[in-house]
Amino acid sequence: MCGITGYIGDKKAAEVLIDGLKRLEYRGYDSCGVAIINGKNELYLRRVSGRVDALDELVAKDPVKGGFVGIGHTRWATHGVPSEDNAHPHTDCNNQVVIVHNGIIENYLEIKEKLSKTGHKFKSETDTETIVHLVEEKLKTLHVSAANARADMLEPVFFEAVRRAIADLKGSFALSVIWAKCPNMILAARQHSPLAIGLGEGGNFIASDVSAFLKYTKKAVFLNDGELAAVKAPSVSYFSFQGKKLDHSPVTIQWDSTMAEKGGYKHFMLKEIHEQPGSVENTLRGRLLPLKGDVLEKEINLPTAVIREIKNVQIIACGTAYHAGLVGRYVFENFALPASVDFASEFSDRAKIINKDTLIIAVSQSGETADTLHAVKEAKASGARVIAITNTVGSTLTREADYVLYTHCGPEIGVASTKAFLGQMTAMYVLALHFAVIRGNIFDTDARIYVDELLKIPRLIEATLAGEDNILKIAGDFAGSEHFLFISRYINFPIALEGALKIKEIAYVHAEGYAAGEMKHGPIALIDKGMPVLAIATSSKMLQLVAGNIEEAKARGAEVIAIVDEDSREHIKASKYIVVPKTLEILSPLVNVIPLQLFAYFIALAKKCDIDKPRNLAKSVTVR
Ligand code: M6R
Secondary structure, X not given: OOEEEEEEEOOOHXXXXXXXHHHHHHHOOOEEEEEEEOOOOOEEEEEEEOOHHHHHHHHHHOOOOOOOEEEXXXXXXXXXXXXXOOOOOXXXXXXXXXXXXXXXXXXXXXXXXXXXXXXXXOOXXXXXXXXXXXXXXXXXXXXXXXXXXXXXXHHHHHHXXXXXXXXOOOEEEEXXXXXXXXXXXXXEEEEEOOOEEEEOOOXXXXXXXXXXXXXOOOEEEEOOOOEEEEEOOOOEEEEXXXXXXXXXXXXXXXXXXXXXXXXXXXXXXXXXXXOHHHHHHHHHOOOOOOOXXXXXXXXXXXXXXXXXXXXXXXXXXXXXXXXXXXXXXXXXXXXXXXXXXXXXXXXXXXXXXXXXXXXXEEEEXXXXXXXXXXXXXXXXHOOOEEEEEEOOOOOHHHHHOOEEEEOOOOOOOOOOOOHHHHHHHHHHHHHHHHHHHHOOOOOHHHHXXXXXXXXXHHHHHHHHHOXXXXXXXXXXXXXXXXXXXXXXXXXXXXXXXXXXXXXXXXXXXEEEEEEHHHHHHOHHHHOOOOOEEEEEOOOOOOHHHHHHHXXXXXXXXXXXEEEEEOOOHHHOOOOEEEEEOOOOHHHOHHHHHHHHXXXXXXXXXXXXXXXXXXXXXXXXXXXX
């Protein structure tokens, strides 16, 4: 999420930066800006709320004089609404030090409070601005008198100030910093957020991904976590956060720029499926510990008293977000808080019977879905309080809701929702666990078990993704099928629904998701010879029953493709197996949905469908 560009060399920085931002716009596009050091060592800063085209126009009207070093940013808001003030680059109190940042600084409130006490004035609501004031503060403590110093003498001081500032940060960041007093160097750093350095003729580049500079050079160095780069026009030096010098050999990129935007993947959907370990990490980041702490309370402002008072939870959402809501219902009920779920479009009548005892959880990736917004309004009119789970800062839903929990998954471009679904489910676990701790429904030791296992989920998703080739092969065997059934029980029943929705929307094939136990009450009549039935049969208190339902389907000719884990496999007799890593049953949807997303993707690929923009659909449905 968010796109960073940086350039130092013999070309006009404005052109290089804006061209790069246009290529990075898929990473975020709610606001953008550039900061360039002009020929007189003054700062040229231009920012807009909106797209890079608007920034391009602004810069063209009032061009920078000279200017061969600068940084740029296109934003996907995480802290602070999309606006010009919150747009990057951000500056220190004296408009001398300037930063662009991608990621989330977990301890920014703490740092901001300390810096405010020492007189720093903040101009935005972002976590990013904290970093630039911190660099300014570190420069002060290094006692430099920059007024008459030569720029090259200031370089080690600037480096040290940035290095020390970084040491105080908790969270994830890719950042680039410039200092007007030191115009021959850009500093770049990476911790859990990608950053690449492009090595060109006559100048060097910085970018969140190589698509921003491939037009100029195909030679790149990818910074590792914990590394800093001092980027100058003739050369680049690399360091650890401890200041130790490092060596890096450049790699040659074979992609063209469109491939690079998709990270080398054929479609955004596939890229987003592969980004899911990171999206889960981003949704969890800084929110689980300390258990009884006020981490979440501070962030979402939901008073503990409200959490204790409410009698039940009502979830409203549409499509994939509704499936996340169904998972959420099981999760809340597991922690002894009654919960129900409705399609937002079917909520009207139920809205009349709720009141302030109900906490509404409205789930929406875009935060702009008309059905969800309408349902929220109706719920509020009945006196209920509303918390939004959304991926989109500044969306209408965030303004309608009383409280907001962001999923922080970054922009989802593929119309078929994948990583946002993982983020929505993860947010449900975070909230339900938080509520359970506050309401005293769970012992701390038990809560720790869930926390520890949740923290392992990103690695389990990675292991599941590593089995992609097996899924491709199985999908190839069934690409000609006209009907698919997806079955499971309990908390994986919504995953069966989601598997069916994915294949319907991107491969245009008829599919049904069913509660496995319901099959015998009607739908089993659909099964005849060779019909593919995807059964989620990972370790569960319901496993024997699911095994029985699989036998019933097979007896009618179904070809069963079973999603199993290493322990459940021996209990399931199927035609094909997709083995996923085992986790706690309650968390298993986070892993089990991955093969179904890939399966739908490969079926759609075989059918040559327009995967990122399926027919008749829109990413955000703003009509009722
Ligand atoms: O932006 P939202 O999460 O509110 O969108 C809700 C649905 O329209 C959305 O999940 C839709 O079902 C997806 N295309 C499914 O992949």
